[in-house]
Amino acid sequence: MTTETAPRIALPGGEMLAWSDLPEERLAEGGPLAALAAHAVPAGARVLLAGPHDPALLDRLAHAEVTCLLRSHPDAVALADRAARVVVAGPAGLPADERYDVVIAGAGLDAVESVEGARLGWAGVLDRLAAALRPGGTLLLRLDNPLGLHRLVAASPWYARRDDAAWTIGGVLDADRPANLEQLRGRLGDLGLRADACFAAYPHPATPTALVDADALARRTTSGFLDAALHGACSGPAARGTVLQDPARLAVDALHAGRAAELAPAWLVLAHRTGDPAGPDPAAAGRTHAAPAGVRQAAPRPAAAAAADGTAGDAAARSSGGLPVALVQTGPPGAGVVEVVDGPDGWRWRAETSEVRGGAAAPFASRLAAYRDPGALAGPVPEGRLLRTLLLDGCLRRDTDTLRRLLRGYARWLAGQVDADGRLAGPYGLASVDNVVVAGDAYAVLDPSWRAAEPLAVDVVLARGLWRFAAELLTGGYAHPWTSTLDVAGLTVVLGGVAGHDLDRPTVAAAVEAEAAIAAALHGLDADGRVALATELRAVEPTDPPRGSRSYQQLREAWLRQREELTRLAALLKWTEELLTSRERALRRADATINLLSGSLSYRVGRLAIAPARIAKRGARAAKRRARQALAPKPEETR
Template sequence: MTTETAPRIALPGGEMLAWSDLPEQRLPGGGPLAALAERVVPAGARVLLAGPHDPALVERLAHARVTCLLRSWPDGVALADRAGGGVSVVVGGPGGLPAGEAFDVVIAACGLDAIESVEGTRVGWDGLLERLAGALAPGGALLLRLDNPAGLDRLVAATPWYAGRDDADWVLGGALDAGRPANLDQLRDRLAGAGLATAGCFAAYPGAAAPTALVDAAALAGRGTSGLFDAVLHGACAGGFAGRPVLRDPARLAVDALHAGLGAALAPGWLVLARRGNDAPEGLPAGTATGLPVALVQTGPPGIGVVEVVASAVGWRWRVGGPVTATPDAPFATREAAWRDPSALTGPVPEGRLLRTVLLDTCLRRDLDALRRLLRGYADWLAGHADHAGRLGGAMALASPDNVVVADAAGPAPVFAVLDPSWRAADGWPVDVALARGLWRFAAALTTGGYAHPWPSTLDVAGLTVVLGGAAGRELDRVAVAAAVDAEVAVTAALRGLDGTARHALAEELRAVEPTAPPPGLDSHQQLREAWLRQKDELTRLAALLRWTEDLLTSRERALRRAEATINLLSGSLSYRVGRLAIAPARLAKRGARAAKRRARTALEQRRAAGDQPVRAGEERQ
């Protein structure tokens, strides 16, 4: 403890002196949670941050009067040092709530379990909710997190949730604990019992502790075919679980849950906005439909932090919620293959299904007619945006099937549109390279993901890309596919902000993608087993081919031995010897005739040469 921080920390009793709750996973700028809190909290509002939150969230609420309620003394000291004098810190658990003080907004985005101190009187989940609700001013808002005991993160986890032995797992909510809500309906009932009305709910992906995507739960349940939600959930889960051992592909499970209308029900956690009373104070949002975004997504480096999707009278629209860092125009030699244009995220969000999902569906159903129609339409759509030199630039160069939505996919003329137009290619690409890159990405996902498809299993990724190009009406070769893989390496390195060493490792990884390998970056037991089965089938095929080759060589060797035995048998017989004696004079006569012919030819050439010499001498005298 220092003399500078002690006066800013209140210790009403119940503090935990040797404990820390600060989250290990932190997102730049606080992520979607900080962006949502910033929108919920008006300027000058009295805010209570109940529980351990990312210090970046406190910094994002600099426009309000913030009081932090913690149970950990070390966390209180660290927060007071970072936040400065504008933030009040109370360390002591729920018993330390300032008496008689009301707050306009209470944020408990870490849940209620991390608020209660073991050094004080235990009040339970309902008791904590009652105290937080009692601290709200009339019309005040509560932003509360609830973890889903049957969420996607638990369904795919390789380690069971009840086996944790770390310090952070010293208290785990049981699956049958009736003292806490287990789903959204139970949570709404508990909130209503505390005098709070639910004003909005967001599903948190890929985890409740540090979500990179917050999606309105009602919209998520009602828009199962949305290409936007498909891409958001797939991207959040693919990035959030990368490098972690899981039982199955979480991105595939999230998309399947979305299409089944269970995207909100299987979310790892929920953020619920509830209000005390019907009237909100001036500046507070009145509800999801009028004041809160439909989705908040952490898009990563570089430039843009959180991208929002808001509802309007004419549909959903893009919006960048925070300050945007402009990307400098680097010299040509050091220019990245792709860059981001924030001004492109101001228009409408195109309607339709994600093209990748529709193509996967047609492959699983063996609907080759629909597949050819979609691929031809996709290729023609790309070619229609090429310049006079046959090159694609801007967002169209990066329009791969996982960033393209298609409307009227079952109709004779599908309509395509780029979902996120902010990423743009720095230089123009030939149409064949852009098409081959998109088809290669789809072919890699199709083969390494273990999806059933109507083509031979012996095709590698490059060969399947060529086949898909033929279905699209384009003659692609392996040279174009190799150029497409190089382009994919450059674009992915720009999107992730990779350095030279990481870029080289990425190039080696993508060039080594094979149908018998699991998807790159995914450590899934299910996918590993499927890859093992594909390797087993390939080894079985190669073993059968090897046996056939060995049988063929054995039969040829036996035939050769029989021929040699026949020759040896014939060469030792009396008729063979008599035949050789009869043939010997003929051979000698033939040799003699050839020698006489050569001598005669030589003599004729010499006489011809001698007859020409006088004539040549007379010509010289003339």
């Protein structure tokens, strides 16, 4: 511990000296939680950060005066330089007379209470944090869902965990804590807090990559954007591992059933203390608490002065525009958070950062096949349903007419977006079925920020989109109206025919290579990763399980397909063996007949009859050969 950080750490008692709560898995720039916290914290506000959080969250709150409430002394030493003050104790260690403009408990309340002091329980911790909130202040609280998606798909039961992080587990029978949103709203109301907004967190409570407004999930059940956001969050890197069933499929089904908010792994609730107008009090926001000598404090700044600061100005501007409907983080490591806001004319994109990640020269310099330009997210979010979902629904219902209409419309739309050279550039080069929404007969790219570095041929783009869908259809075990003996490339060719295009296997192979290069760019893979990915994609078979998380349900379906394939191959092998056996028996019968005929009198007479003819034929050949040699010029004559 340095002399600079020592005064910032208060030890009122109850600290855990050999324990660390800081998360091992961290999202770039703190992820959607940090972006949401930046909305809730105005410039110059006094903030109490209760519990362990990603250090990147403190960096996003540099425009405020942050006090960290931790129970781990090593964590306090690690965060001392990022906060104005760190209190290492349980909630009882907070001074009774201190009030804060914003209280953030984005890691829940279980990790706030120390085992070295008096135990208050979940409700007692909430009461203490609510008491530390000034009138009109804001509380950002995370509550884990005991019936969340992460528990429904977990391969190991939640109650059997033995790791250090699970030394306290909250079950559904714990009456001390709420088990759903209604109970949480009731608890907050009893404490004089009004829940103004609630966000469903996917795919895991500790590392959410998508925060979506719970009311929007209930209202917009057919939204293509929400479909893609939940599917992407539950099938991305944060959702890797072994599960019981595909969480992405279950999340999308819950969305269509209007239950995505109820099945969310966790909820983040923004509540305000009633009595005074919601929002920070400028006078209270300017107050500072007494700090030990040498401790850095955030000086109060007016809004105009804060606007001159980049971080604080951005936060103030976003806060003035209202809370977003969704905050989603996708793409390679380091990608920013994309926000969607609800405006008078509908949902609109709002990039969390104005920085362009990968300009026009970057892809050529790094030889990436695709790059992201968050600056392109400035218009309305396209309305409609996700094309992939409509195609899957048509396949499950064997609705060939709908499939033909959708695929031909998709192919015509792609052909109408070509440039002067007849190729597809920009976002249209990456317009696969999982990034295209359909509204009636109109097609549109859902996320235009991802762009192809170089223009691609129309057939290659179409084949890539159809190959991705064919791979998901076959490896996912979905029922479809075509023959079950098709491989992925063969089904891609069939889908191309349904779309009105005569695709061949070389075109499909080129599309697979393009898919490997684009996926490597989207996920930030290095050269070795790109080579491994290309090899993996070229080897995809219908009997393989889907890529991504290993689902027991999908592994069983893959095993059943492999068993059917082995049964078919065994039947084919048996038929081949029977055919060879019958041919061998026929040959044996023919050989026996020949041997029988060769010993008969007629056979011997025939051989005697044709023997002179064979001798004469051999003599004629010998005479012809000698005559040719006699007539050939001698070597001396040729000189």
